[in-house]
Amino acid sequence: MEPSLTGLRVLREIAERGSFTAAATELGYTQSAVSRQAAALERATGQRLFDRQAGGVTLTAAGLTLLRHAVVALDAVAAADRELKGLPPERGTVRLGTFPSAGVLILPRALAALRRTHPRIGVTTREATTPALVRALRARTIDLAILASRPPHRPLDDQAPPLEYLTLSETTLLLAVPAGSALAAEDAVELEALADQDWIAGPSSAAEPAMGVWPGAPGRPRIVHTARDWLTKLHLVAAGCGITTVPPGLADAVPPGVRLVEVQGGPAERRRVVLARLPGPCPPAATEIIRALRQEAARQPG
Amino acid sequence: MEPSLTGLRVLREIAERGSFTAAATELGYTQSAVSRQAAALERATGQRLFDRQAGGVTLTAAGLTLLRHAVVALDAVAAADRELKGLPPERGTVRLGTFPSAGVLILPRALAALRRTHPRIGVTTREATTPALVRALRARTIDLAILASRPPHRPLDDQAPPLEYLTLSETTLLLAVPAGSALAAEDAVELEALADQDWIAGPSSAAEPAMGVWPGAPGRPRIVHTARDWLTKLHLVAAGCGITTVPPGLADAVPPGVRLVEVQGGPAERRRVVLARLPGPCPPAATEIIRALRQEAARQPG
DNA sequence: GGCTGGTATGCCTGACTGTCATGGAGCCCT
DNA sequence: AGGGCTCCATGACAGTCAGGCATACCAGCC
Incomplete structure (x- = not known):
């Protein structure tokens, strides 16, 4: 038997998404369809291609080699499609x-x-x-x-x-605070001053420590808002809803009402x-x- | 819709064999299956890929571009297959x-x-x-x-x-004659001497003039044997069954009883x-x- | 005009590829 | 430890599709 083109496409999507279900939703399939395609691929190649672990899937060595060739094949048919449609051949x-x-x-x-x-x-x-x-x-x-x-x-x-x-x-982390707050009085605040504050965090995932909260801040952080978007977070800060961490690259982009300060007394957050x-x-x-x-x-x- | 891998394989085989039927027998398919695959490919790409003419099929420009990419894709999955089987990756x-x-x-x-x-x-x-x-x-x-x-x-x-x-x-054609025959008396024979001879030809196809017979020899050649194999032809000559043409590259390989002579009086057969x-x-x-x-x-x- | 190449197509069956629904295995948090 | 969550596997089923078979059709050639 031989792997099919859809099988290879599914393989690529699994490799990229890291889970059967994610690949399925991305491709518009059911999870079971992806599971079957994965099984068919392993049957066709006669090898284990996927490492099913809790919470996701990674490719085995065999899976990676197959992926390498699969990408070439898929790119070839995509290029054929483009060229037959008269589109430029995706150069550069x-x-x-x-x-x-x-x-x-x-x-x-x-x-x-x-x-x-x-x-x-x-x-x-x-x-x-x-x-x-x-x-x-x-x-x-x-x-x-x-x-x-x-x-x-x-x-x-x-x-x-x-x-x-x-x-x-290589940068060091800054803290965004409302311009009028006590924390904004100086160019730098002490780590201890961060206890008992309202925090605006990124989308909290179970695995990672919540982005947006100063690591090592004393006490248990009280997360009152979560937002993906930087502009949202900064405007929440400006509105006095809480404080959050920002990379210094954003220094030029902070809206009025927000002040960036350094944090002293903890390990440098590089x-x-x-x-x-x-x-x-x-x-x-x-x-x-x-x-x-x-x-x-x-x-x-x- | 999208071309399938078997479709691409069929395309390659058609391109190589020059006809649906030949491709079918080569792939172990029926002619009808190949015809359908061809139609499916044209449906998938929305273009005419094959020029059906009497006696065979040639690829259109679109067919050739698809073929170019198809070969890449097919080679990729073949390479994947080899590599997963642990074979060396066909280098060089x-x-x-x-x-x-x-x-x-x-x-x-x-x-x-x-x-x-x-x-x-x-x-x-x-x-x-x-x-x-x-x-x-x-x-x-x-x-x-x-x-x-x-x-x-x-x-x-x-x-x-x-x-x-x-x-x-760039070579000129020679004539293989039995060593004892009258034609073998000199290093070269006249074109007229080739009339009324027994010839040993290659497999005669309708389109091509029969290989093995001196082109422009007078009269209608009398073909008494046909053989594909050079050694067969030369041994037939040695046995006195007839004469045939040979490229000079075979000079070192003629068996005893065969003599190679030139032909004079006609256009040079280059x-x-x-x-x-x-x-x-x-x-x-x-x-x-x-x-x-x-x-x-x-x-x-x- | 038959013959000999070739391709196209109607009909059928078996396989395959999806969905749906369900079951089982880890991990996390309480 | 247990409930709940998220993940993957699998049995049952349906629609589609890719083959084979038989036949029709078409062009060139003797």
């Missing part, structure tokens, strides 16, 4: 994945600079969580990923081949913005984007 | 197609030389008719083809992109041995084979 466009807050300042500036110097290079971007971006890199659905990393800066997965990382900038890609030859369009991103990152030091 | 092996008599001397010597200088390069060969080889080149089922060409040396098909040709050697390939980058293994073939061709001048 780079697919970029970013973690949510990268899209606020670094990315648009770098892209604007790139468009000035290399107007022919096409870029598409996609926002997603860090693990989703890592999976998308491995599924070759994106070419480059801008990720956030906190110490200790470990590799983001342990699959082979290891990803290549390039640090764009974050890295990291560019990740699969090892291997780098197409020229991608190197140009990397250059533009590094230049822009250097321009606004953390 | 070149698929060579030859016309029947190339296999006698040029090819084995060139391959022997190549194995001495580059033992790592793998070569597979396949013998077929000239049009089949041209189609196989276009279907990317072979990488290189050794073809025979007679004047006027036109391109062997009119599809795009045009094939690249490289003349390996043949070329031509190496053909699709335009585009040439993998290093292929260039090595080309080098070996040219070297061997130069060693035994026609």
